[in-house]
């Protein structure tokens with residue numbers, strides 16, 4: 001029985017720089033670093049209260065997922081942070097130099113308003129911000 005999505009891992013060339021991004025720019029809680037000798041790997045964790053896996057596909061062969069599948073055949077595509085004020089967070093992140101893929105949030109899954117940050121301005125990771133709609137439970 002799988003009970004939780006424990007983590008999504010992002011490979012980064014500079015751990016301190018990446019910690020700064022998620023701690024300072026996105027305001028996540030930082031749990032600390034650990035070097036795992038057996039894997040010769042440094043880790044840093046940012047716990048979040050709940051998460052989901054979203055599978056994304058392109059049934060009609062169009063849109064960004066079609067292009068991604070064509071190029072990479074599949075893989076980890078994006079992280080999505082839930083926000084309770086998408087306009088404020090977009091303004092705050094724009095101020096910090098993040099480049100957004102649209103001027104304003106638009107409709108996402110289950111009535112959310114969503115907007116994406118360009119992976120080029122975010123260490124190679126595509127990040128979505130999502131604000132639940134009024135019908136969200």
Ligand SMILES: C[C@@H](C(=O)O)C(=O)SCCNC(=O)CCNC(=O)[C@H](O)C(C)(C)COP(=O)(O)OP(=O)(O)OC[C@H]1O[C@@H](n2cnc3c(N)ncnc32)[C@H](O)[C@@H]1OP(=O)(O)O
Nearest residue numbers: 056064065067068077078101108109114116119124125126
């Ligand atoms: C329904 C909603 C929801 O949850 O509610 C969703 O999630 S919808 C999820 C689907 N929707 C989206 O993804 C919308 C936002 N995405 C986009 O607009 C696009 O996918 C872009 C991120 C702008 C990439 O499109 P573009 O046409 O530029 O593709 P491209 O293949 O030329 O890629 C340009 C550069 O970005 C990199 N790149 C492309 N996709 C990436 C990804 N998912 N993660 C990290 N890097 C990525 C490529 O490797 C390439 O880097 P190099 O130049 O180094 O080779």
Ligand SMILES: [Co+2]
Nearest residue numbers: 054078080128
């Ligand atoms: Co998404």
